[in-house]
Amino acid sequence: MAKTKTGLLLPVLAVAGLIAYFGLDAVTDTVGDLLGSNDPVIVADNGHQLLVGGDGKSKVEQCTAQVTLTTRQCGDVKVVVIDAGKMSFIARNIRLAWAEGQPAILHRESANARAKRGKVCGSSFKKTYPRGSCDEFSFASSREGGSGARAEEVHEDEQFCQGGTISSAYQRLPINEGDAYLVVISNPDKIAAAPWAGQEVKVDTCLG
Template sequence: MAKTRSTGLLPVLVIGVVVILFGPTLLDDVRDAVSDLGGSTEPGYVVAPAVRPRTDRCTADQLLGDRSCDGLKIVLFSAEKMPYIARNIQLAWSEGKPAILHKDAPGTDQTKRNTVCGPGVFTKTFSDGSCDEYAFASSVEGGQWATVRTEEVPLREQNCQGGTLRQEYRRADIAQGDAFIVVITDSEKIATGAYAGNDTAEDRSCTS
């Protein structure tokens, strides 16, 4: 008798049985075991709700690997390395700040940053804190109160963000005028509260 190949259905059945018999609270406890059986779980990333209809048309590989989806270029931000910046981005989305950004001309970002984060405009609470803004100052949408949300984050994260954006623009081939969106990876690491003076990032290397 010929052997049949696994269809990958077993991991799904395992999850279903656990939820039915023991309740959803135990679901997280079996995720690792499921992956050992050859299954997979939803990748840990989030996008702005406003662009979900477009990103749902793409695979995780397209979003995270190709840096492109449905005509939009992708910038990745790791919540493991920048949990408070990721929090500010996610809150900005929830407040209706633009989900789709456009790369602005080089040299315009400092003026726009001063508009929303400059002296007399933003007052930080902690000595190692810094003003973070979304939409980014390097985007056309940056520097305008109607499209920007600010929040204090660790200075280390702010420095990390600058290098990350330059690197991501290069990787996704984002040029002046190009439309792009942000995808937050390691989304389970997004800070759940405002910065309180303690850098809680699990990975502070700021390299990828």
Template structure:
């Protein structure tokens, strides 16, 4: 579900199903226009789907969804992919963070990871035996006390660590490099907060990219 400027939750993924795919630009522009251009949008081709924040929409027009997933690049921009089939609750937190205005284009700074994690999650108390997830990512300049936090399964946290580290390596994201975060398989994003049940379709403990 996508959060609008008014705070109303709207069925973004359902809207995407109403858009006949005739090209990536058509999908992103149509869905973006329906939501005022500020909420995450879906790009799709050949059965591949990505959810992209509005600030990254112009970037993904440089390539197609399949190309982004296989090469981890759109033009000269590197891409890190979060798979909603493995991390539905982390994907939910990222999607809502984008709707709150937190950027999808981030700058890698692994030296800040511990400080950013403490600033965002230091006082977080899980209610359902899970773990604190923060977005923007703790390994970036943008990941600090302004990050959006939400409880997620501990398995997803472990999965994300491997996915992000592996994603950096696969896309060639070095220190101080900018990269775009996207969500693959957006139909699998959790529609409600975590309350103790892991709903992942593909619950791999240590994810690979």
């Protein structure tokens, strides 16, 4: 399967076509074989699609994409959904982080979040644009965050949206300190194809 330099757009489009032609089960297995066990995979059914890191594939296979996105839970694991339709550049960073080996299954560890964020998004991270913000994955509020996380500049409105999404999930599901949870990306066709270049982004309604 052809890939772009970042490995982002062409696999997503190609997989969408395969799903339409062959169906979900065949495509899920095929994507894992083609991209490799550590790369993100698309799961789709009944018009619903989500992208998940390779280590989360076995979790989302326990239920449908529709159930995962609606209930925010799949099997015994709770799910944090990052909507690429609202956070396209953050979704890009997460997707690339998965491809580089960051996990999709995280564990909440909020106590040291500020220190871990400082290791990735501190003075060593240079912003290019006036409303730019450092986005890191794995999340700083997870045990897996901190040194080694992938960082990329995004619009600050997307950063605020993501912060609200994560905080809301922690409280509503709930996800307590030490609990494991799965990160997935909804609307994967909306993932940005290129890094943020300083343009304005519009986030009408973040949560929901």
